[in-house]
Structure formats: structure tokens, C-alpha cells
Amino acid sequence: MSASLFASLTERASFGRVLMRTLVVIAYLIIFAPVTMIVVTSFFSQEIVSFPPPGLTWHWYANAWDKPEFLRGLITSLQVASLAAAVGVPIGTAAALAIVRGEFPGKQAISALLLAPLAVPGVVAGSGLYMFYVLAENALDRDITATTAGLVAAHVLLTIPWTVRLVVASLQSLDRAAEDAAANLGAGPFTVFRRITLPMMRPGIVAAAMFSFIQSFENLDLSLLLVGPGRTTLPVAMLNYLEFRIDPTLAAVATVQILIVGVLMVVTDRFVKLSQVV
Amino acid sequence: MASLSVENLSKLFGASLAVDGLDLSVREGELVALLGPSGCGKTTTLRMVAGFLPPTSGRVLFDKEDVTRLPAHKRSTGMVFQSYALFPHMTAAQNIGFGLEMRGLGSDERQAKVEEALKLVRLSHLAGRLPREMSGGQQQRVALARALVINPKLFLLDEPLSNLDAKLRAEVRIEIRALQQRLGLTTLLVTHDREEALTMADRLVVMDGGRVRQIGSPRELYDAPKDTFVADFVGRCNILPGRRESETAFRTDSGLVLAVDTVADESKNAAAFALRPERISISPGATGDVLGAVQAVTYLGPQTEYHVRVGSEVFVVVRQTPGAHEALAAVKPDDLVSLQWDRKAPRLVPQAS
Numbered sequence: 001m002s003a004s005l006f007a008s009l010t011e012r013a014s015f016g017r018v019l020m021r022t023l024v025v026i027a028y029l030i031i032f033a034p035v036t037m038i039v040v041t042s043f044f045s046q047e048i049v050s051f052p053p054p055g056l057t058w059h060w061y062a063n064a065w066d067k068p069e070f071l072r073g074l075i076t077s078l079q080v081a082s083l084a085a086a087v088g089v090p091i092g093t094a095a096a097l098a099i100v101r102g103e104f105p106g107k108q109a110i111s112a113l114l115l116a117p118l119a120v121p122g123v124v125a126g127s128g129l130y131m132f133y134v135l136a137e138n139a140l141d142r143d144i145t146a147t148t149a150g151l152v153a154a155h156v157l158l159t160i161p162w163t164v165r166l167v168v169a170s171l172q173s174l175d176r177a178a179e180d181a182a183a184n185l186g187a188g189p190f191t192v193f194r195r196i197t198l199p200m201m202r203p204g205i206v207a208a209a210m211f212s213f214i215q216s217f218e219n220l221d222l223s224l225l226l227v228g229p230g231r232t233t234l235p236v237a238m239l240n241y242l243e244f245r246i247d248p249t250l251a252a253v254a255t256v257q258i259l260i261v262g263v264l265m266v267v268t269d270r271f272v273k274l275s276q277v278v
Numbered sequence: 279m280a281s282l283s284v285e286n287l288s289k290l291f292g293a294s295l296a297v298d299g300l301d302l303s304v305r306e307g308e309l310v311a312l313l314g315p316s317g318c319g320k321t322t323t324l325r326m327v328a329g330f331l332p333p334t335s336g337r338v339l340f341d342k343e344d345v346t347r348l349p350a351h352k353r354s355t356g357m358v359f360q361s362y363a364l365f366p367h368m369t370a371a372q373n374i375g376f377g378l379e380m381r382g383l384g385s386d387e388r389q390a391k392v393e394e395a396l397k398l399v400r401l402s403h404l405a406g407r408l409p410r411e412m413s414g415g416q417q418q419r420v421a422l423a424r425a426l427v428i429n430p431k432l433f434l435l436d437e438p439l440s441n442l443d444a445k446l447r448a449e450v451r452i453e454i455r456a457l458q459q460r461l462g463l464t465t466l467l468v469t470h471d472r473e474e475a476l477t478m479a480d481r482l483v484v485m486d487g488g489r490v491r492q493i494g495s496p497r498e499l500y501d502a503p504k505d506t507f508v509a510d511f512v513g514r515c516n517i518l519p520g521r522r523e524s525e526t527a528f529r530t531d532s533g534l535v536l537a538v539d540t541v542a543d544e545s546k547n548a549a550a551f552a553l554r555p556e557r558i559s560i561s562p563g564a565t566g567d568v569l570g571a572v573q574a575v576t577y578l579g580p581q582t583e584y585h586v587r588v589g590s591e592v593f594v595v596v597r598q599t600p601g602a603h604e605a606l607a608a609v610k611p612d613d614l615v616s617l618q619w620d621r622k623a624p625r626l627v628p629q630a631s
Contacts, residue, residue, distance in 0.1 A: 177363035180330055183350040184357045185377035185428060192351075195376075199367045 035258060042251035049248065060252040070253050072230065073237030080148065080233060081216035084155035089209045091156075092163025093201070099164070100171040114164045117157040122221030129154050130225040146228020154226050158219060159212035166211065170204025203272035210268045214261055279464045280340040280431040281306045282327065287336030289322050289488075296322045298488035300336070304432075307462040309455070311469055311479035313511070319488040320468045321436060327466060328434055329353045340431050351380075356430030360437040362421040364409040370420045371396065371405040377428035395427040398457075415446050422454070426461070433463040439474060451477055472512050476500065484508050491630070500554075507630030509552040516558075516593050518551045522626060532590045537567060539621040548626035555596040557623040560584055562605050566616030572609055586615055593617060 042060055044053040064070050092114075098104075099111045117125065133144040144150040174197070182196045183189075220235035227236045234257065238250055268274060284302040288295065297319040304310045312320035325331040327338055329350030337346045345353055356377075364373050371392050378388045396402045399419035409417055418438065425433065438454065439447045455478045458465050469475050475482050476496040484491040484499065484507075492504045496512075503509035506517050520530035528538045528551050536551055570588035577599065584595040595617065600606040609615060 175361060175363060175366075177359045177361050178365055180328075180350070181357065181359060181363040181424075182365070182376065183330070184328060184353075184355060185424070186351050186354070186380035187376075188349075188351050191380070196365055199365075202367070 038251050038254050039258070042248050042255045044248055047247045060248040061256075063247075063249045064252045064256075067241070067249070069232065069237045069240070070234065073232050073234035074256075076148070076151075076231060077217050077234040080151050080155055081213045083148070083152045084159045084216040085209050085212040087152065088156045088159025088212055089163050089205065092160045092208060092212075093167050093205055095160070096164050096167035096171055100168055111164075111168075115161045118161045118165075122219065123224065125157065126154070126222045126225050129157075129222075133226070145226055146231050148231060151223060151226050151231065151233070154222055155216040155219065158215045158222065162211045162215055163205075163208040166208040167201065167204045170201055170207075174200050206268060206272045207274055210264060210274075213264065217261065218257070279306050279462055281464060282432055282466065283337075283339040284323070284327065285337040285339070287323065287326060287338065288334045289319070289326060289331065290334040295488050297326070297333075300485075300488070300490060302483060302490070302493075304464055304466055306464050307459075308480045309458050309463075309465040309467060309478060310481045310483060311467040311475040312483050312485055313469055313472060313475040314485035314491075315511070316470060318485040320470075320485050322488075323485075324434055324436055324466060324468045327432070328355050328357055353432075354428070354430055355432040355434050356425030356428055357434040357436065358418075358421045358425050358438045360440055362409075362417045362441075364417055364420055364424075366409055369406050369408055370401060370412070373409070373420055374424045374427050377424065381428065391427055395423040398426070399423045414441055415450065418442065418450065422457075426457075426463075431464070433458065433465040435465065435467040437469055437471075438467070439469075440471070447474075454478065476512065482512070484511055486511075486630070503552065503625060503627060505627050505630045506550050506552065509625065509627060514555050514594060514596075516551075516553045516555060518591055519549060519629065520551060522548060526621070528624070528626060530591060534568075534589045534591060536624070537619070537621050538624045538626060547628045549629045550627055551624055552627050553619060553624040555583070555594045557619055558593065558595045559618050560586070560595050560597060560606065560609075561616050561618070562609050562613060564614055564616060566618040568617040570615055570617060572611050572613045572615055574611060575609060584609070584615070586617060588617065 041049050043056045043058070045055040045057040045059065046053060095110075095114055099107060099114075130145060133150055137144050178200065179192050179196055182192045187195060218235060219233070220239065223233050223236055224239075227233060232240070234253070238253055241250060265274070282302075282304040284300055287297055287300040287302075289297040300319070300323060302310070302323075312323060314320050322331065326333045329345070329348060329352075333346060337344055339345065340353070365376065368376065374395050375388050375392045378391055383391070392405070393402065396405055399422055401416060401419055401423070404412060404416060407416075409420070412420070418441070421438075435454070439450055442450060451474060457463070458478075467475070467478060479496060481493060482496055482499050483493050486507055491511075492499060492508045494502075499508060499512045503512065503515075509515045509517060518530045518532075518534070518536070520528055520532075520534075522538075523529040523535065526537060526539065528536045530536065530551065538551065568588055570586040570593065573585040573587050573592060574583075576583040576585075580599060581596050582599045584597070586593045586595060597606070
């Protein structure tokens, strides 16, 4: 083989590498640009965003703090997300166990059904739920729409599919020989589950809890019709604000929201390596 | 330690018979290897002995006690898994201590035994490591210690060496065998690696299609295989189909007449001539009974392998590599050579069905 051919081959290889890296950088830019823009504009001093800004300020954060709907919305969102995850993750985990380990008729159908809420547009599901809640309210003579319980029940439709998806994946990659080994060493079925299976599922469950929380915390479309006065989630409160004003206050609120999700992911990643689960 | 008997054991998976009427015994302190190609039923047999799979029919006995219906966690066997199956969320010491904990030992007693077991496999310095922080060889030793520390009735090894590299495998093989003999462990080993089986086992059980082909010592199986399957599976073998022609001759289907003794004839329906490559001697030139042309010479270090065409057959011959000045060292493809063997060396065996 001639030296020049060899040289041109390595040249082509390194050109490919450069191209690859460039594309990766561009991809990251596209992903992070909106987030960065929001954080940056939250410090712009003028009301109508223009570039370059005349100055930087913390004013919008103070402004957001002064508006009770945002703080109340944040508290409601945190509450709903925690409850929806707390209810959905155990149910989803149990369902995942049944799907992966169980043998029963209709398994495929149930598995599809459990993931189905992810395929339905949130607004559609939200409208459906709203009508269902109203009917149920009339039948039962008690409030369901605009209650925390009603909102949590709706958000459980988000947390169950996410949990099923993640926990099924982690169960499928779980080495069942470890369970055999535990039985071989004298552990009965319940002890095997408690001491071996459950701890081995932990990364999947932790990741499921985190993603469930985030899905619920960020949800706008499903919640739109189900919130009520004083029971508004943060994304809905932001939308409401947007109807009357456009100023960087929203960017400040969004920055706080991003921060909460970011911190949650970093903390979770310390316990389980997310890249290995998702 | 207990002895193991398996009586007429069968396992049906759907419509396929994975194990078909297997009889097997392992005496106290003996190491028996189940050897066979994948799908021969050896692992299924081991899993039935361990209690992970219920047999379709037949019995499993530890000493004289019938354990066929006993669940795995009540059988008190110590098993080493192919993947080691360590508990990923527990340290080496916790892994080893798990079986003791299940037996209700107090933490002091447990710790003493764990330390002893770690010392046995020379891992005392890694007691606090998690499995993922250890090499494959170290993980394997933790798995060994974990299985042995509970003082099992039976020691079960499922392809324990297949995930180790070649050099380590040879070392661990000797190590496990030494441990097994020193502690007098009644052991059932499952492997598809004939070298592993030949070097470690007191007795070999060659399996195929869910049935036992032959049981015997490594030497018996190697020197006196019962059929062509065993001959071929326990080592390399020149197998030539044909029939006995006289007291001293065998005629192959291709028309070669080969020298054999009557001693070599084990069976009424012998239909193949089986001869190990190292039992044939080779010399340059037309000096012997069987003349052939060299097809290939492969240098393997201590040994050299010759492929010699005789008529339409090709014999594989393995000899100690000749010194540089010996006549044999100059042999190259297309040279004329003579093959010779002790007339008692070949076996006449039936073709495996």
C-alpha cells in the first residue's frame, strides 16, 4: 500500500472525527440554547426583552416572589408531584414485576395499556378526565375537579407509565442467577425478594421516582382543566400570568423551576448512575 | 458432606425431553463432571439437583434422603454459578456472610467464619470491596468462598471457569481441584470443556441428548470410549467408518486395510476405527505399513501436528516436536511418510446414533 493512500485514509478518518465533534457541539447548543436564553433574560433589566440589555437586575426574581400565585403554584406543584410519584411508583413497580415475572393471560394487553397514557395528548386526556370528574362529582355529590386529590389522580396517569417503562427495563437486565444464588444459600422466596431482588431494582426505582416527579412537576396540558382557584400548579400559574403580561418575571420563575429539576437530577445521579438506567 | 444419587431423572420442557431417564451417583468426596455439548441436558440436571427446577419424573437423593420435592433453599447445597451471581449491592464479606445469616448465625460467629473463608481463597484484603470493584478472578473466588462457607452437603459448579482467560483458567482449575480434595467435597461439575473435565474429575459422565453416553474415569473414557461420540468428545480422534475384516485387520469404507488387534474390539456392532492422534508414530520415507503424503505440518511449540493423506482418508498425527536435526524435522507437505501404531491402540466402536 502506498504511503499517500495511507495518509489520505487517516486524513479522511480525522475529518470524520472533526465532523462528528462539530455535530455533537451543535446538538448540545440546540438543546441548551433555550434554557440558557431563559436564564440569561431573567436578569435583563428592561421589560420588553431586547438585545443587548441596558443592564442586569435581580428585580424579576423579587417581582415573582411578590406574586402569591407563583409561590402557591410552586407549593402545589411540589405537593402534587410528590404525591403522584408516591402513588404511581409503587403501583408501577408492582405492575412491572407482574409484566416481567408473571405468566398470565392478557399480559401483552395490560402491558400496552399501562404505557398507553404516554401516547395520548395531555390536553385530550385532561379534557376527558375533566368530563369524567364532572360526571363523577354529580354522581357522588362531592368535589373532584380543582382538588389536590383530583390533580394527583390525573398525574398518576403520568407517573405509572414512566415507572413501568423504567422498572421493566431494569428488571429485564437483572441477573436472575443472583436470586438463584440467594435461594441456594438458604433464603426463602420472600427473603430473596426483600434482600436481593428489591435492592437490585433500586436504581430503576429511584430513576422512575425522579422521572415521575419531573413529569408531574412540569406538566401543563393535562392539568389545565383540572386546576381551580387556589389550587393552581406552577406551569398553569405561569400560563395565566402570560395571558396578561410579557416580562422577564416568567423567565425568573422558569429559572427557579429549571434549578429545582437540575438539582434533583444531580442528587439522584449521586445515588444511582442515571446513564446506566435510562 | 453427603453422597448424591440421581435415579431415572427426566425433565420435559414442553414437548422436548431435556433430560431422559438419567442415573448418576457421586460418592462422598468425589468430583464427578457432567460433560457434553450445549443442550445435552447437563445444566438442567444440575439445576434439578440444586432444586431450581422440579423434575418431571425420577428422584434426587442426598445420602439416602429423598430431596426431590425439597425447595432449593432447604437443600443446603453450595453452588458456584457461571456468572458468579454475586449480590452486586453487597461487599465480598457480606456476600460470603449471606448464607450464614440465613442459617441464623450470630454476627460474631459469622464474622469469624467469613474471615476464615476469605483467607481460604486469599482475599482477606478485599473483604470490603463490592463485586464491581473486583476482577473476574477475584469475583470467582468470592463465589467459591460463599458456596463453601455454609458447609454444604454438596458442592455444585456450573461452568465455573468459562468466564476466565486461558491462563487464569488453568490456575483456578488446579486450585479448585486441590481445595475439593483437601476438604473432601462431594462435587458435581458441569462443563462443556473436555480439558477441564479430564483434569478435574474423578469420574466423567458424557451426556448427549439428555442421556448418559458413558460414565468412567478420565482415562477410561479417553482410552476406551464406547462409541464415536464419546471418542470424539473427550479428545481429538481419527475416526474412520468401516468394518472388521479379520482377526488383525479393519477395512475402512474407503478401502484402506488397517492393523488392529482383537483386544481393540469392544462391541458386536463396531462400525468405526478410532485412534488418538498421539498414538500414531510418523517417520519420513517408506519404512512402515501405512504410507501417506503429508498435507500440512503445524508447529504448536512442544508438539507438532501432521495431517497425512492415506488413500482418500486424512490422518491427524500429533507428535512431540522433533529436535532441529532429527529427520522428522525436515518433513514438509507432499513428502512421503510412514505411519505406525501399536495394534492394541485403536478402538473399534459403534457409530453414535
